[in-house]
Amino acid sequence: MKIIATGVEKKFRKEWIFKNVHGTFSAGHAYALVGPNGTGKSTLLKILAQFSLPTHGQVEFVHADGTAISIHEAHQYVAYAAPYVDVIEEFTLSELIEFLQKLGFIPADLTLLGFEKYMELSPGKAKLIKNYSSGMRQKIKLACALLSPRPILCLDEPTSNLDEKAKQWFIAKLNENRAKLIFIASNEALEIALCEHQIAITDYKN
């Protein structure tokens, strides 16, 4: 699995956020999108995931054998967790699991108990998601993305709101996902250190 970006550029109103991003990003590698606040990390992540369109250029998903994946199917290859991607907070955990299984986002044989175990949560609480703490809600989002069989894993500020123990949990679970193509948009040294490649958005301003 590869993502090929060719001449990717994004403009909001009259402001160019980045210009001329080229790259081939491959499964088995992790890429950190780095830069100060407001430089365009989230914008580039959404474009690389084919969640939004560039102003110029193109993003293509390609299988290992070189066959291109159609733009209409691209979303089926991406698991995404970000502060601006909400889980349905009126659901209980078990309703969320059932819903995501219907979308094919998480494995069909995953049980509530299995999910709670993965999350290192004590079992049996039928709480609404909105009643979990912000750190726990972040962990739920991450667990859904990390458990997804989808081969592209896009994480925006993954450890925000996580305590030290939850950060260590995240690192361990991410390491179990190393065969995937991973992007992490981040300003945090800990998150950037999890990626062997860095893409500095500030290099693409002109």
Ligand SMILES: Nc1ncnc2c1ncn2[C@@H]1O[C@H](COP(=O)(O)OP(=O)(O)OP(=O)(O)O)[C@@H](O)[C@H]1O
């Ligand atoms: N839909 C939009 N319409 C107009 N401007 C936008 C839109 N989305 C983002 N921007 C602008 O694009 C720039 C880059 O935003 P983006 O969220 O990608 O940055 P970021 O590097 O992820 O920031 P942060 O570190 O604060 O999360 C910002 O100036 C932002 O205001």
